[in-house]
Amino acid sequence: MLWVKSFHIVFVASWFAGLFYLPRIFVNLAMVPQGSDAERARLLLMARKLLRFSHMLVVLALGFGLWIWGLYGWAFGMGNGLGLGWMHIKLLLVLFAVIYHAVCAAMLRKFEAGTEGRSHVWFRWFNEIPVLLLAGTVILVVVKPF
Numbered sequence: 723m724l725w726v727k728s729f730h731i732v733f734v735a736s737w738f739a740g741l742f743y744l745p746r747i748f749v750n751l752a753m754v755p756q757g758s759d760a761e762r763a764r765l766l767l768m769a770r771k772l773l774r775f776s777h778m779l780v781v782l783a784l785g786f787g788l789w790i791w792g793l794y795g796w797a798f799g800m801g802n803g804l805g806l807g808w809m810h811i812k813l814l815l816v817l818f819a820v821i822y823h824a825v826c827a828a829m830l831r832k833f834e835a836g837t838e839g840r841s842h843v844w845f846r847w848f849n850e851i852p853v854l855l856l857a858g859t860v861i862l863v864v865v866k867p868f
Contacts, residue, residue: 723793730786737783738856740776741819744769744826745849751833752842769830780823787816807868815859822851 747769754762832838861867 726786726789730790733779733783737776737779738852740772741852744772745845749842749845752845766834773827773830808862808866812859812862815855819855
């Protein structure tokens with residue numbers, strides 16, 4: 723069980739590294755001056771590779787998480803629902819992280835098509851969302867406030 727938990731933590735941390743960095747590439751893409759085609763192409767290539775790698779990481783993170791939940795979740799009251807309010811909120815945050823991941827993929831497609839028009843400042847704020855998701859998730863798992 724400790725091996726499964728360890729791999730889950732490693733893949734979640736790696737996936738979130740991608741969620742932290744991909745919007746950072748979007749900040750740089752939004753700042754590329756007109757006519758800087760080589761810079762834009764290089765940033766798009768980096769973003770595509772990072773997103774492709776992050777797709778694999780999210781699948782592994784979720785797979786190991788489901789494995790833990792299946793092996794161990796019901797032993798802590800999942801059947802009767804007592805004492806697991808934190809788990810329900812955590813799963814909601816995980817869902818939001820998966821949605822954020824999908825939104826990033828859609829934004830990359832817009833950048834590739836040349837139709838993404840948001841400013842670099844907007845992307846700087848957008849880049850803060852995974853920090854909040856990760857912090858909330860870790861607090862819920864460690865503290866288990868309800």
